[in-house]
Each structure stands twice: as structure tokens, then as C-alpha cells.
């Protein structure tokens with residue numbers, strides 16, 4: 001697969017979802033890429049503003065270039081980007097996609113800011129070595145409907161997330177048409193983080209209605225804690241990318257804690273258990289999303 005656009009078309013044809021996993025360092029990268037390689041499926045590496053500040057924007061792009069050079073279908077997404085300047089920097093770095101997250105703003109403002117990034121991405125088509133999709137530009141994802149902001153363990157549902165905050169098909173249609181985005185992230189009962197008081201169920205009927213209303217692939221954020229049954233119904237209803245972060249962060253932390261107990265001081269030894277624990281999560285999710 002030469003591009004993320006091509007991978008998305010493949011997912012649509014096969015009625016599966018591409019797994020998107022957030023990382024902050026080379027150990028996370030190793031875990032995600034090795035698990036995807038074992039299973040022979042495409043995968044998206046996600047780096048939020050904070051995550052890419054830690055690993056380095058150019059550094060993560062270079063790692064992905066190397067993996068692509070080795071024949072692996074690995075793509076990189078500038079996840080939840082709130083600053084216009086950082087969205088432009090991600091496009092300039094040649095990332096495969098960028099998410100401009102203005103979901104907390106009113107619809108009009110969200111449309112205006114998202115469109116600004118779409119126009120910028122479209123204008124930057126020359127000299128690309130990483131993002132080589134058919135239009136030669138970084139794909140842009142927009143979000144509509146609030147789903148919280150933190151990939152962590154939460155006591156309860158974040159304020160502002162409710163049945164009412166779920167994305168309405170008529171708003172989605174307008175948002176996608178007026179911005180010209182390539183991917184769309186709605187609010188359909190999904191929430192960022194693991195909710196201790198109980199993860200909400202996905203609104204599968206709403207996903208079907210959104211699928212009818214918009215022409216671009218649908219992305220499900222807030223994948224941690226969602227049941228296998230809900231995932232499969234969401235994929236059947238039209239979800240083509242699924243984001244997982246909190247589950248991976250927990251597995252990594254627990255794995256490193258286990259590794260440190262051995263008294264080892266060589267990082268490649270005590271970190272190895274962290275990588276292995278992350279790989280277990282990635283493998284399990286990729287098997288489900290790709291119906292393997």
C-alpha cells in the first residue's frame with residue numbers, strides 16, 4: 001500500500017477497521033510495528049501534540065519512513081491537534097494525516113478552522129517523501145461532537161459528554177461538505193479514557209446514519225474499554241479506523257514496573273516487558289479489527 005488513502009480504500013473493500021495506536025517513544029513504536037508485522041496488517045501510529053513533542057516530530061516521521069522502506073504498511077497521524085501552528089508543522093513534516101480538533105468549539109468556528117488546515121494541506125503538495133497519497137497531500141481529519149480529552153483512567157464520564165453531545169447526521173453532512181476533510185471523527189457514545197463507573201455503549205444506529213450522511217471514512221476515537229461486540233457492530237456499521245491509547249499506556253506502565261522488579265539496570269532488558277505487554281494489547285485489537 002503506497003498511501004494511507006489506499007489503506008483506507010482497502011479497509012472499506014474488506015469491511016475492516018485499521019488500528020490506530022498512540023505512542024510516545026521508540027518502545028511504543030517497536031511494539032505497534034512488530035505486532036502489525038506479525039499479523040500482516042496495516043497500522044497507524046498516532047502521536048498527539050504532547051506525544052510528538054516527546055518523541056520528536058522529525059524522529060517519528062523518520063521511524064515511519066524506515067518501516068515503509070522495509071515494505072511495512074505503517075502510517076503516521078498527528079493526533080488531536082489543537083494549535084493551527086502545530087497542524088501546519090505536521091503537514092510540513094509530511095505526516096500521512098493530521099487531526100485538527102476543534103470539537104470543543106461551536107460548529108461555525110470548527111468549520112472555519114478545519115477548512116483552513118484542509119486548504120493548507122492541499123497547497124503543500126510538492127517535494128513529498130512520506131505522504132504520497134493520490135493527491136500528494138497529508139489527509140486531514142476533522143472532529144464534530146465532544147468526547148472528552150484525556151487518555152487516562154477516569155472516575156466518571158467527563159462533563160459535557162452525553163447523549164446530547166453525540167454528532168447529528170445533518171451537522172456532520174454540512175461539516176464534511178464545507179470543510180472538505182478526508183476523514184471524519186464523530187461522537188457516537190465513544191469517550192477518551194477508561195471510565196471506572198462504566199464505559200458507555202456505542203450508538204450503532206447513529207454510526208449507520210452518519211455513514212449515510214457523509215462520504216468520507218469514519219474514525220472511532222476513544223477505543224479503550226469498548227466491548228468486542230460493540231467494536232464488531234461499529235465496523236459493520238462503517239467505522240474504518242479505531243484509536244486506542246489508554247489501554248496501551250496502562251499495559252506499558254505495568255510491564256515496565258514488572259521489568260524493574262528484576263533488579264536489571266540494562267534498559268533494553270527492563271523495558272522489554274513493557275514492550276511485550278503493549279504488543280499483547282495491539283495484537284488482540286488488530287485481530288479483532290481485521291477479523292483475523
Ligand code: 13P
Pocket residue numbers: 022046079080150151152191192193194220221222223224243244245246247
Ligand atoms: P482511548 O485513550 O480511549 O483509547 O482513546 C484514544 C484516542 O482516541 C486517541 O486519539
